Amino acid sequence: MMPTPPDCALGRLASGDPRVRRAIDRAHCILDKPIPLLIQGESGVGKEMFAQAFHRSGTRADKPFVALNCAAIPEHLIESELFGYLGGAFTGARKEGSMGKIVQACGGTLFLDEIGDMPLSLQVRLLRVLQERVVVPLGSVQTIPVEFSLICATHHHLQDAVAHHRFREDLYFRINGLTVTLPPLRERCDVLDLAHAMLKTSAPERELSLTPEVCDLFLRHPWPGNLRQLNNAIRVAVALLEPEETRICLMHLPEELLETDDVMPISAAPAASAQSSDLKSMTLSAIDHALASTGGNVSAAARLLGISRNTLYRRMNAAPVDSRRR
């Protein structure tokens, strides 16, 4: 499998994690081929961002990317949103009708988020569209030919849903040309890389870093909200930073991160002592992760941790042998 070129949108998705890298490379192999992509993973792992990057990397990049979240709208509305309708097709319908997401996506990409939550009755209709490549809007007898690239995403295990008759097997085989699974953030080894990339995006004009305590917390936190939660934490921290400050420390983080962690709560840790205890409390897991994600490059690991190279060497040498085996 060829590595994804770094100059396309898929290649630019920050990832030092081998599972994500493999998902990117596999998806890149089917770019511009008539193979539907299915993206699995917990909420907030970046499924929609992955789908958008996939769309932007292909020849359809300048065509529409049309998304529909099947879990976010009621059953009767999904039908009209997806297939469109003629004016007056049902009570409350717009006078001028609606072309529907499938027709809007023609020539581009249709992204069906939370496909596992699509009601069974609509699954039959979607299957027909995918097989026959035509849409019949509600209230119409005319067929509209459609051509689009399909990406679906779900946090459900679709094979289980098929086994429990909540998802049609024939539709499952239609939509999973290639399945990629994005791991939850707690299992990724590039949490600090992601945090730094998000820092750059949140404050492009500033040279900001994370204190070792923050790195340590980030590495230990279970991140139930995944990348969405990390991104939110970074945005909050940047907003709370004083203009002259350049280091994100614990006091800048959202409270729920500190409450669910065994780090000393901020109420008991005044800002000054939080700063001075940074280095002492930096655990070896932070150092190990930083070294692992930089391929053992001490200078890069020190930059990632927001400390100098010499300080990192001192910290590594001071580490008791037993604790290094943790």
Ligand SMILES: Nc1ncnc2c1ncn2[C@@H]1O[C@H](COP(=O)(O)OP(=O)(O)OP(=O)(O)O)[C@@H](O)[C@H]1O
């Ligand atoms: N590769 C990435 N780099 C930086 N930030 C990211 C990345 N992927 C996701 N994010 C951040 O996480 C947020 C959630 O991403 P996204 O909506 O793609 O997740 P999702 O898995 O589709 O979530 P859901 O299942 O809840 O719809 C995004 O708004 C973005 O802020």
